[in-house]
Amino acid sequence: MKQHEAVIKVMEQNGGFATLGFLNQEVLKMPDAEWKTKTPFASIRRIVQDKRFFFKIRPGLWALLSHKNKLPLEILPTKAVPKQEQEIFNHSYYQGLLVEIGKLKQYETFVPGQDKNKRFLGKTLGEISSPIDFYQFGYEHVVRKAKTIDVCWFNIRKMPSILFEVEHSTDIQNSLLKFVELQDFNTRFFIVADKVRKKEYSGKLELSAFVPIKTRVQFMDYDKLSDWHTKTFEVASVESSLTF
Known part of the structure; x- marks a missing residue:
């Protein structure tokens, strides 16, 4: 089996689409393929x-040309899908990438309750995130705010370690206000958005209200998130063949 045939086979078995990270993990397992x-x-x-x-759908997500007209709407929305619904698909896709990265890095991962039924590559976000209740790590009003954050990674001590807000079209300032509520914890914060919103993000962060968290917040664009997802799967694929 040729290399490109192995990639095609894995995609076919996955419904005609796959993230580059998934391909890195699965293609090398194909029998009869020489690498x-x-x-x-x-x-x-x-x-x-x-x-x-092949063709590219979103950063990090590829599909087979032969399956272009067979893909689920949450993978490749048609023009008939309302713009608002398309934005939900995009938002949940990037949430899903963050959840998968967190799991591979041994974090407990959480998404808001209202997002658990949203679709991510054929599954729901609830299916791929941690199946346990959100940790009660502090005062109720702080925990309540944390539960609304798009993706939360908790460490082994059940404390919030890294928090992500995916800003596909909503107001970045609202996300920064959520982060301010968690300023007393040893937590890092990320705004994930299209690179064209970097200037907007920088302007919002200059407001005096965000001085307490200014050095702890980072901006990550979708391409960088996709690369991170891919590289994390690469490392996991290599480590799976090693004995520690």
């Missing part, structure tokens, strides 16, 4: 850019 190269992940990245067989 003599020392850089198989780079080869997979090159293969999915072959427009004869």
Whole structure:
């Protein structure tokens, strides 16, 4: 089996689409596929850019041309899908990437209760996030605010370690206000958004209300998140073959 055929086979088995991270984890497991190269992940990245067989849907998400008209709406929305619903699909996609990264890094991952039924690559966010109740790590009003944050990573001590707000179209300032409520915890914060919103983010962060968290908040664009997701899966794939 040729390398590109192995990638196609994995995508077919996954419904005709896959993240680059998923491909990095699964393609090398395919029997009869030869990967003599020392850089198989780079080869997979090159293969999915072959427009004869594949096309890009979103940062980090690829699909087979042969399945373009068969993909679920949350994977490839048609023009008939209302814009608001398309934005929900985009928002939950990036939430899902963050949940998957957190799980691979051994964090407990949480999404807001109202988001648990939203779709992510054929599953719900509730199915891929931690199946336990949100940790009561502090005062009730603080925990209540934390529960509204798009993705929360909790460490082994059941404390909030890294928090993410995905700002696809909503007001960045509201997310920063949520982070301010958690300023007394040893927590890092990320705003995840399209790179065109970086200037808006920087302007909001200059407001005096956000001085307490200014050095602890970072901006991450979608491409960087996608790269992080891919690299995390690469490391996990390598580590799975090692004994510690």
